[in-house]
Amino acid sequence: MASAQSLDPSRAGLALAPDGTDYDEDIVKMFLTATVTWGVVGMLVGVIIALQIAWWKANLGLPWTTFGRLRPLHTNAVIFAFGGNVVFTAIYYSMQRLLKVRMWSDALSRFHFWGWQLIIVAAAITLPLGLTEGKEYAELIWPIDVAIAVVWVAFAINFFGTVATRKVQHMYVAIWFYMSFVITIPVLHIVNSLAVPATLTRSYPIYAGLTDGLVQWWYGHNAVGFFLTTPFLGLMYYFLPRAAERPVYSYRLSIIHFWALVFLYIWAGPHHLLYSALPEWAQTLGMVFSIMLIAPSWGGMLNGLLTLKGAWHRVRQDPVLKFMVVAVSFYGMSTFEGPMMSIRAVNLLSHYTNWTIGHVHSGALGWVGMVSFGMLYWLVPRLWRRELAFPAWATTHFWLATIGIVLYTVSMWAAGLTEGLMWRALDDAGQLKYPNFVDIVHQLDPFYWLRLAGGTLYLAGIIMMAINFIATVRATAPAPAAAARAAA
């Protein structure tokens, strides 16, 4: 029965569907190429701003190279350029196969691709120029915001058109997660971006003060939830079973995982405003729902890890599975850490410190980055129908990335605890023990250099991957074994 096949993605990965459907693989290759390109760029900017924090002279004294302008460039590049293109690669590859149908409209697919890349280029030009709305992860100026909404509508039409014309009755769990992404992102984006333009490049949000803050963090936290989590879980639910050649561990768990996650996540935003003057009821809701989020998050993590039951011996040899296992583990770790940091007493120490930066990066580098690399190493040989040019480099990349993350998160925990404790330290007379802020700043210097080392290793890894892919794609004749495997 078709529905049984839809549950088992390992049986849904044919180059051609049984009825001869000609999948659009070019669009997948396009998004994949963009992913690797923007990944290198975004992480390079990350390393540059890490250097600026350790050594202020790296700001260069130029307006467009200061930290305040490059930091939004880094966050936008890694989240929306790298992360976005990863997700689109995953969606365009997997949904055609899961639904046994070509994308509904090739024209909309291309419009989506080129529109999204133009938006990224516009962001890369405007942010260093200081053209910003000044809301974290929503910095892009209003004309770009409008473009995002338009491109998203095109994507959504194509997405739902494809689902509606599917050749299998049931939608596999990956599709549910993708759907929550397609639906939720425009809701967040539009509500948070509502503003009155002053000029072509400047606008003011219709919300003021803490209301603007609450809307922004409802958006910001759910950008994490619905841009960096749910579509990546969809990715995991498709590519992990395929790479492991095992069906998903539990169907029932995936149902609970999905509904609990999408319902609970949206409430968690106010944990970014604890101890602010935001009404206490809103802060409490944010904290309580954040803690409840552990349950579905860990359900998803366990569903991922247990899918490897019986395939663990392959993790030792297969870099794809290595990346995915570490990714899912980091997902579990950061979805435990996040709720802990949402507890008011913990947040009082962690908020405003590098601990938050460490937490974000254990999720971004550990979960999002690693699961993406796993998918990319799995996809490239299949899409281009040839073996990787340097298979051993994939394992080297894995270790560089893993060591890089460890250096990054450990140094940022240490830095966060150091500054958090020094800010609040009182002497016996009840006065500040470290009244000079700058003194505390310089306690963090060694941690900043260590973080820079970690980030550089991670960047070196993705550059190795990019070179590996370029060499693979440029190889003239597909290796027969790879061609056979891709066709199988």
Place this chain on the structure above:
Amino acid sequence: MANQTGQQDGFHRRVFEGKLGVFAVATTIAILIGGLVEIIPMFTVTAGPEHLAGVTPYTPLEVAGRDIYIREGCYTCHSQMVRPTRAELLRYGEWSRAGEYIYDHPFQLGSRRMGPDLQRVGGKYPDAWHYEHMRNPRATSPGSVMPTYPWLHEARLDPADVQASVRALAKVGVPYTPEQVAGVPQQLREQGEAIVGRLAQAGIKAEPDREIIALIAYLQRLGKDGKAAIQAAEARQQAAR
């Protein structure tokens, strides 16, 4: 497969997985509830932020300064939110009240303190301190890791541009009258000259139409209304006792 085949005809399969419309609508409802419950009460008088008497809108020069603050991404390193703890009271001053932010479009609470909180920086240092600090932070704060912002001392403000900002802010609800919007160029000049006068007393020769003057005006305004309102309220309480 054992886990899955047993569920072939389960409730979820029948109701959701085969029906795109039902699934999409259910997902939409699931993601809307939390946001609606949390955000809508912020617009009602009783559940939302309390208002604070005595907090007035920014002047045009302060608006221009705030635009520069946003442009340079100051919020990536500085917060504007003092939390209610003894350590923050000692380091920064009065903790932040919701009513202080009612004219902040967008809010600038920040999420990171690479440098100190700025909510109570208004009036903490003389104008000349900020003038030097932006040119060379280490001149005023030895050991600081802040970048230099020398271009602020060169770049000029465009009164028409500031006027457009004030007009747009009036549209989102900041109570600027049409007369105030029309008078933006004059207000810019007057407040700019006042700051230039104070800088001259410190031996600094500056022009009133430079961006640095607007940024000083904004920074010197930060948290001042709130502090005054809080102190007035406390004085009233003590008198009542």
